[in-house]
Amino acid sequence: SDTPVTVLGLGAMGTALACALLKAGFRTTVWNRTAAKAEALAGEGARHAATVAEAVEASPLVVVCLLDHDSVHDTLAPVAGALSGKAVTNLTSGKPRQARELAAWAADRGVDYLDGGIMAVPPMIATPAAFILYSGPRDVFETHRAALDAMARSEYLGEDVGLASLYDIALLSAMYGMFAGILHAHALIRSEDIKAADFAPMLGSWLNGMSGAATGVAARIDQGDYAQGVVSNLAMQEAGFHHLLETAEEQGVSPELLAPLAPLMTRRVADGHGHEDLSGLVELLRTRA
Numbered sequence: 001s002d003t004p005v006t007v008l009g010l011g012a013m014g015t016a017l018a019c020a021l022l023k024a025g026f027r028t029t030v031w032n033r034t035a036a037k038a039e040a041l042a043g044e045g046a047r048h049a050a051t052v053a054e055a056v057e058a059s060p061l062v063v064v065c066l067l068d069h070d071s072v073h074d075t076l077a078p079v080a081g082a083l084s085g086k087a088v089t090n091l092t093s094g095k096p097r098q099a100r101e102l103a104a105w106a107a108d109r110g111v112d113y114l115d116g117g118i119m120a121v122p123p124m125i126a127t128p129a130a131f132i133l134y135s136g137p138r139d140v141f142e143t144h145r146a147a148l149d150a151m152a153r154s155e156y157l158g159e160d161v162g163l164a165s166l167y168d169i170a171l172l173s174a175m176y177g178m179f180a181g182i183l184h185a186h187a188l189i190r191s192e193d194i195k196a197a198d199f200a201p202m203l204g205s206w207l208n209g210m211s212g213a214a215t216g217v218a219a220r221i222d223q224g225d226y227a228q229g230v231v232s233n234l235a236m237q238e239a240g241f242h243h244l245l246e247t248a249e250e251q252g253v254s255p256e257l258l259a260p261l262a263p264l265m266t267r268r269v270a271d272g273h274g275h276e277d278l279s280g281l282v283e284l285l286r287t288r289a
C-alpha cells in the first residue's frame with residue numbers, strides 16, 4: 001500500500017507495530033524520544049523523523065504507542081496544530097476516562113481520534129493470535145482499516161471512545177484472575193517438591209476445559225437468573241472453598257490470592273442464594289446503583 005503511516009513511540013510494542021506496517025508495504029515514518037531506537041527500523045526502510053512535528057506532518061494517520069496517558073498528552077500537545085485534519089490512533093494502554101479526555105482534547109482541535117487496546121505481546125503482532133480493540137468514530141476506523149489490519153486483526157467496538165480500554169481492562173482482569181489461580185496452584189504443587197513442569201500439562205488442559213464456562217456465566221448474567229439448571233450450587237461450593245483455603249494453610253502456602261472469594265460466597269449464601277450458581281457473585285460487585 002502507498003498510504004503513509006506515522007508511528008510515535010518505539011518501545012517494544014511501537015517497534016513491533018512499525019515493523020508490521022513496513023512489512024505490509026506502508027510508507028512508515030517513525031519517531032521516538034530516544035532517537036537511537038529508530039536506527040534498526042530506518043535500516044528496514046522506515047523514515048526516521050527527528051521531531052514529533054516532522055513525524056506528524058508525514059502521514060494522515062498517526063499511530064501512538066507510548067508508555068501511558070501522560071506521555072501521550074505531553075507528546076501530542078505541542079503538535080496539536082499539525083495534527084489538525086489528521087487521524088490519531090492511540091494504542092497506548094489507558095483507562096476509559098483517559099480515552100474520553102483525549103478524544104475531547106482532539107475534537108476541540110479538529111483531530112480525528114480513535115482509541116485502541118492491544119491484545120498481544122510484541123512478538124504476536126501481525127500474527128493470527130493478536131488482535132487490537134478500537135473505539136471511536138466508525139468512519140475514521142474504516143478509512144484507516146487497511147493500516148490497522150496490517151498490525152493485527154481489528155476488533156471495532158463502537159463509537160463510544162471509552163470502549164476499547166474498557167474491554168482491554170476487562171480482558172486483562174480476567175487474565176490476572178487466571179494468573180492468580182495458576183500461581184496458587186503451582187504453589188500448592190511445589191509444597192510437595194513436585195516439578196512445576198510435571199503439573200503444567202494437566203493444569204493447561206483443565207484451564208482450557210473450564211474456559212468454556214465464560215459463555216454460561218454470560219447467559220445467566222444477561223437473564224439475571226442464577227437459579228436455573230444449577231449443577232454445582234453455591235452453598236456446596238462455599239463449603240468446599242474453605243477446604244481450598246485450609247489446605248493452603250496446611251501446605252504452608254499463603255491463601256491470599258484466593259481468599260477474597262470466600263467472604264463473597266458466604267455473603268451470597270447468607271442472602272439466600274445458596275441454591276443458585278456461583279455466577280450470581282457478580283451481583284455483589286456493583287458499587288454504584
Ligand code: NDP
Binds near residue numbers: 075091119
Ligand atoms: P516500552 O517501555 O518498551 O516503551 C515505552 C515507550 O514510551 C518508549 O518509546 C519511550 O520512549 C516512550 N516514552 C515513555 N515516556 C515518554 C514521555 N514522557 N515522552 C515521550 N515518550 C515516552 O513499552 P511498550 O512498547 O512495551 O509499551 C507501550 C504501550 O503499549 C504501553 O501503553 C503498554 O501498556 C502497551 N502494551 C504493551 C504490551 C507489551 O506486552 N509490551 C502489550 C499490550 C499493550 P524512550 O525510548 O525514549 O524511553
